[in-house]
Amino acid sequence: MSKKATTRKKSSTGTRSGKPAETARAPQPELAEYRRKRDFTRTAEPEGGATHSAHKPAFVIQKHAASRMHYDLRLEHDGVMKSWAVPKGPSLDPSVKRLAMEVEDHPIEYNTFEGTIPQGEYGGGTVMLWDRGTYSYGGTSPDPVEGLRRGYEKGDFKFVLNGKRLKGSWALVRMRGDRPGKPQWLLIKHNDEYAARGSDVAADHQTSVATGRTMEEIATAARSPAAKNADDSAYGRLTARRTR
Numbered sequence: 001m002s003k004k005a006t007t008r009k010k011s012s013t014g015t016r017s018g019k020p021a022e023t024a025r026a027p028q029p030e031l032a033e034y035r036r037k038r039d040f041t042r043t044a045e046p047e048g049g050a051t052h053s054a055h056k057p058a059f060v061i062q063k064h065a066a067s068r069m070h071y072d073l074r075l076e077h078d079g080v081m082k083s084w085a086v087p088k089g090p091s092l093d094p095s096v097k098r099l100a101m102e103v104e105d106h107p108i109e110y111n112t113f114e115g116t117i118p119q120g121e122y123g124g125g126t127v128m129l130w131d132r133g134t135y136s137y138g139g140t141s142p143d144p145v146e147g148l149r150r151g152y153e154k155g156d157f158k159f160v161l162n163g164k165r166l167k168g169s170w171a172l173v174r175m176r177g178d179r180p181g182k183p184q185w186l187l188i189k190h191n192d193e194y195a196a197r198g199s200d201v202a203a204d205h206q207t208s209v210a211t212g213r214t215m216e217e218i219a220t221a222a223r224s225p226a227a228k229n230a231d232d233s234a235y236g237r238l239t240a241r242r243t244r
């Protein structure tokens with residue numbers, strides 16, 4: 001009955017001893033839009049507020065069967081997950097430019113979320129962890145942190161993925177647009193050893209990188225009462241495949 005998400009509320013905003021001071025970003029105003037859109041008493045998605053880990057920045061791609069199927073690409077940057085909805089998903093073919101619509105920043109804890117957002121809630125539908133890992137700066141600036149920050153601001157974000165399914169050098173290039181709201185970008189694979197012309201990597205992988213489940217299996221688990229509890233806490237414990 002009581003939802004896990006409510007009990008996790010803001011409990012992790014404190015600075016833990018031993019963590020570098022600059023990693024604490026407690027209120028995270030960047031997440032205001034994310035939080036405004038969601039009712040955390042109804043969805044098991046995380047509310048956010050955990051402090052930033054000082055390791056290599058994380059990336060995740062979540063396949064999301066919302067009103068339209070799409071892939072959410074999220075790259076950790078300045079304490080949040082910068083996020084883009086990519087309708088067709090990534091392509092390893094350097095001649096293919098995939099539309100990537102920037103959406104609201106997400107909390108870092110979202111990186112382990114797999115499950116089903118209730119219908120009627122924002123983004124209602126099934127979410128699969130499609131790929132994840134870390135990334136590094138892919139440009140030429142001698143200071144990688146500054147290079148990533150400048151790249152994001154300039155709309156020429158170069159990065160190297162080290163995921164399970166996606167590796168190598170990529171770019172997100174912001175398009176000039178006159179439409180209001182978040183900008184549109186293009187996701188482009190650079191020509192390197194991981195490029196593969198004519199391939200369709202999104203179609204090649206139909207299961208969760210975390211649990212091995214298909215979209216249908218994730219959706220079915222959410223409908224079965226026995227799996228409901230597991231699904232509510234899925235974002236905290238995805239590594240072990242649960243069978244109850």
Ligand code: MN
Nearest residue numbers: 064072085123
């Ligand atoms: Mn989405």
